[in-house]
Amino acid sequence: MALFLNIFIGGLLIGGIYSLVSMGLSLQYGVARVFNIAHGEFMMFGAFVTYWLQSLGVNPLIPTIVIAPLFFVVGFILYRTVFTGIRVRSPNPGVFESNGMLAAFGLYFIVQNIAVLIWGSTPYAFAYLNTSFGIGPSDFRVNRLVAAAFAVGIGLIFYLFLTSTRSGKAIRAAAQDSATAGLMGVDINFVLALCFGFGAAMAGIAGTLICICYPISTTMGLQYTVIATVIITLGGLGSIPGSFIGGLIIGIVYTAVNYWQPGLAVAACYVIFIILLLVRPKGIMGR
Amino acid sequence: MWKKVLKVTVPLTLCLVLVLSSFAFTSCGGGGTTATEILIGASRDITGPQAGFQTYGFAPLYKAWIEEVNAAGGIDVGGKKLPVRLIEYDDASDTAACVRNIEKLCTQDHVNFLFGPTGTAMLFAAAPIANKNKTILLCGEGGATTLEPQLANMPYVFAVLNYSNHYQIPVFCDLIEAKGAKTVYICFMNDLHGAEYNLTMQSECGLRGITVVQAKSIPINITDFDPIVNEAKDLNPDVFCMFAYPDQNIPFMFTAMALNFNPKCLLIGPGCNFGFFPLTFGAALEGVCGEGAWNAKSSAAAAAFAAKVEPLVGGAGSMDWWGADVYQATLEYLKQAIEKAGTLDTEAILEVYRTTHFVTLLGDTYWDIQGNGVGGGLLPKECYLGQIGQWQNGVFEVVDNDANNTAPFIYPKPAWPVQ
Structure with missing residues (x-):
């Protein structure tokens, strides 16, 4: 019973954070069609901004208020300047995706090197709500509960935004068929930039939440980009609920294998990834 | 007829002379006092998961040492002061990249010495390459138990950090x-x-x-x-x-x-x-x-070094209380070995490493040469300031429970403080 609780609840707590990281990438790749390999670097920057602010005495959850709009603006401008230019010059969506990915690789190196110049490569960590709470015979960490609750809350708010606002409907239309959405009067350049901006904002918030649970370093981004890639494929590209469910599944699998043999936890995620590509390539919620 | 013969043979002879002289210069490059600088190569994690060691490991110390040596005019090699130049490549914590870098440093850059890459696994991969190219490798972070038996056949490899x-x-x-x-x-x-x-x-x-x-x-x-x-x-x-x-x-x-x-x-x-x-x-x-382990109480020299190195590495947060003292001693030993050899000839310097004690930060410093005195070297236990x-x-x-102790071992450890 204790082992089941440890795996299930522990997995959900980690999965919540994974979901938030993945939702951002899902928007950027699934809708804006940019496989943003630098997604984890945005998250890393968010984590370091949080670390810096908390070192000044700010509660580490407060920076989300600043980080979300700031990263949104950065992401929006990046798409309108870099990726829109590439999209306009690309003869077809396939060429845009490959050129966009190459540009994202460049972005990855630029952002990471700027971070290394500012913060070096030493790991940083601080204790925030680093205590435990008990459920039955098992103990769980309070900071993870707070981070997961935040992640779920933000995911729900964004889901409501998608389903009940005009901008949300435009994003969903662009996710299904951007060309047709454009013909129906949707300002496709604006909507795609909006998606990229939301993706960057979510990465920044995820960085804040990761920062309160785990140590951070300027080289940590790629690791989370890889996990997010597995999750968005599992959930279905462009599907926010899919990314959410995928994150929770990966969190539980990761935790379960961690109890048995930690060295195989990442491998287990890839096994799921391969099985999914063979059985249901569109993902759980993909169309 | 003779004109024709001369027309062919003179350019051919000139070419032959040029080729032979270039071989002659290449073969003696780095040896004796014909060199104009001392080249040291390193493959390091400038990026990658282990990049932190560039901040708090061997790298800040050898960079500071090179600056210090060059500020003093260089190292005396047979009466001529030669500056030290570092060629550092990024391996991004990737063993294959590290191997390629070491190969390039030896065969294309023709470095005189190599500083070790970061970590045990990287060291294990780099040592045979350095040895094959007959370039002295001074290992930094890391130490491989599985490398130890092979040191008998790797005379160019010197491991300094104490390990398992x-x-x-x-x-x-x-x-x-x-x-x-x-x-x-x-x-x-x-x-x-x-x-x-x-x-x-x-x-x-x-x-x-x-x-x-x-x-x-x-x-x-x-x-x-x-x-x-x-x-x-x-x-x-x-x-x-x-x-x-x-x-x-x-x-x-x-x-x-x-x-x-x-x-x-x-x-x-x-x-x-x-x-x-x-x-x-x-x-x-x-x-x-x-x-x-070491600390400022280990010796007067250790106290002076701790005070000197703290600002060099960027403050107390980057102090290394495991390896910094032995890395520094390695650098101090290298300088003295080159000066004693009076040449950059690798074999002459190796002979100094095999036979000579020098005083460094650790005190009396020498090498435990493996393979009955003809292999690579390890620092003996007596040289370390702690384990x-x-x-x-x-x-x-x-807390070794010997002459190195600076405090008694606490067991059991105290409870975690209330958070």
Whole structure:
């Protein structure tokens, strides 16, 4: 019973954070069609901004208020300047995706090197709500509960935004068929930039939440980009609920294998990834 | 007729002379006093998962040493002062890239010496390449137990850092045995470093009748330590050993504190030996052990070096209380060896390494030459300022239970402070 609780609840707590990281990438790749390999670097920057602010005495959850709009603006401008230019010059969506990915690789190196110049490569960590709470015979960490609750809350708010606002409907239309959405009067350049901006904002918030649970370093981004890639494929590209469910599944699998043999936890995620590509390539919620 | 012959033979002879002279110059390049600089090559983690070691490991020390040497006009080589130039390539913590870099440094850049890459696994890969190219490799971070037997056939490789069976774990096991420890939980990273420390720990525990209740490997990218800490709490060992790098050791410490797992002895490293550990954990670090060790109390020279090096590495947070002293001693030894040899000829310098004691930061410093005096070298136990450290009141005290001690070993460690 204790082992089941440890795996299930522990997995959900980690999965919540994974979901938030993945939702951002899902928007950027699934809708804006940019496989943003630098997604984890945005998250890393968010984590370091949080670390810096908390070192000044700010509660580490407060920076989300600043980080979300700031990263949104950065992401929006990046798409309108870099990726829109590439999209306009690309003869077809396939060429845009490959050129966009190459540009994202460049972005990855630029952002990471700027971070290394500012913060070096030493790991940083601080204790925030680093205590435990008990459920039955098992103990769980309070900071993870707070981070997961935040992640779920933000995911729900964004889901409501998608389903009940005009901008949300435009994003969903662009996710299904951007060309047709454009013909129906949707300002496709604006909507795609909006998606990229939301993706960057979510990465920044995820960085804040990761920062309160785990140590951070300027080289940590790629690791989370890889996990997010597995999750968005599992959930279905462009599907926010899919990314959410995928994150929770990966969190539980990761935790379960961690109890048995930690060295195989990442491998287990890839096994799921391969099985999914063979059985249901569109993902759980993909169309 | 003669004109025709001359027309062909004169250019041919000139070409031959040019080719032969270029061979002659190439073959003596780097030797004697014809050189204009001393070239030192290094393949390092300028980026990549282990890039932190560029900040708090060997790199800041050799960079400072090169600046200092060049500021003084260079190293005296047979009466001529030669500046030192560093050629540093990024391997991004990738072993294959490291091997390529070392090969390039030896065969294309023709460096006179190599500084080691970061970590045991990288060292294991780099040593045969340096040896094959007959270039002296001064290893920095890392030490491979499995490399030790091969050093007999690797005369160009000199390992400086103390490692698992190279005194540390035997000393640690003596300490816990003396305090009556009966059970140990081992968590180790699944690379050569972790595997070697795990095997040595299991072997040393077996010799002393201490039971290893679990030995669990972890990947380099692990973030979630709850399963391991929960399992360790259930098994309730006297001693918990964490043989991984700082990126793993920091989250482990936070998890152990949050889930209130407090064994009688906690050995964590590498990482615990760095100055950013007390800055991160504060009073919670009291009684936590790590590999190492030296501190400002080890000797007057150590105190002076600690004061000098702290601003060089960027403050107390980047101080390395395991390796900094031996890295510095390696650099001091190298300078004296070149000066004594009076040439950059590798074989002449090797002869100095095999036969000569020099005074360095560590005091009397010399090499335990493997392979009956013709192989590579290890620093003997007498040269080190300590093997095991324990944080006590903000100082990484040497607790070896011998002449190196700067404080007695605390067992059991205190409880975690209330958060």
